[in-house]
Amino acid sequence: MSDYVTLLKESGLKATFQRLHILEVIDKYGHITIEAIYEEVRKVHPSLSVATIYKNIIIMVENSVLVEVPIVGNKSKYELAKRDHMHLICTECGEVEDRPCSAGTDEIFAFLTQQEHFKLTKQQINLYGICSHCQEAAAS
């Protein structure tokens, strides 16, 4: 799994134990808050400081290793950078799941971009609702 080393170096960042550990935790959970990363990471590496997490999240977002997913009514979560996708965000349990962008949205956006003279750099499509799991739980 540790080709995070390559990823970091290609981004001009040193591959420290702390960064690799943070990346592994994010990968494991898919989408995770800073606070949760901190709690998870310090199980293995108790001396790792919050300041280090903040500094690293910021620099890894700047270098497009990570992506911030801001969430209505909650703290932002972070995910590994990957090709465009949508988020299904459950407002009950807070889980975030990725889904491919439906065919067609690309064209719509491309059109909008040209018509608007808006230089698109990033899109975030976030669908909020109740996941099937929480719906089942509510039905009992």
Added chain:
Amino acid sequence: MSDYVTLLKESGLKATFQRLHILEVIDKYGHITIEAIYEEVRKVHPSLSVATIYKNIIIMVENSVLVEVPIVGNKSKYELAKRDHMHLICTECGEVEDRPCSAGTDEIFAFLTQQEHFKLTKQQINLYGICSHCQEAAAS
């Protein structure tokens, strides 16, 4: 303009001077941060406290009078609740503009919802990029 009184009452909230004032500021700016609301509002009503702004934003979001628009790398902005639309968010100047959801996206989402058994309650489509104004400014 002050049919915010009706809006608030229908939502079960008292129509205080402070709330009306906050709503007018949000309407005037379209999309605005809590901090900016505070600065704007205290020009007219210097004794209005930040705590009041926070409490009111929270309760008006809960009652669907307002909508939070979380923004990557920045504080959330708030807007009056209105029918679904997209946001064009300029990463240079921070401006947010509304655009109608392109025809077609509704169907895509409806389909996804059924297929996923995900009970959709809200969608946020945020397109980040550089607005035409900032592109021109950069070209000089």
Added chain:
DNA sequence: CTTCATGCAAATAATTTGCAGTAAG
């Protein structure tokens, strides 16, 4: 070696809370 990253503690910023006083309906 040299540069960049870490960890700590302190500083700052953001948000929340409790409560006594006030205004809305």
Added chain:
DNA sequence: CTTACTGCAAATTATTTGCATGAAG
């Protein structure tokens, strides 16, 4: 009247910063 709202100050939480030490390349 009665309930909900405001404003203040204090408490809490979140984030940032500076700097001496340590690790990566």
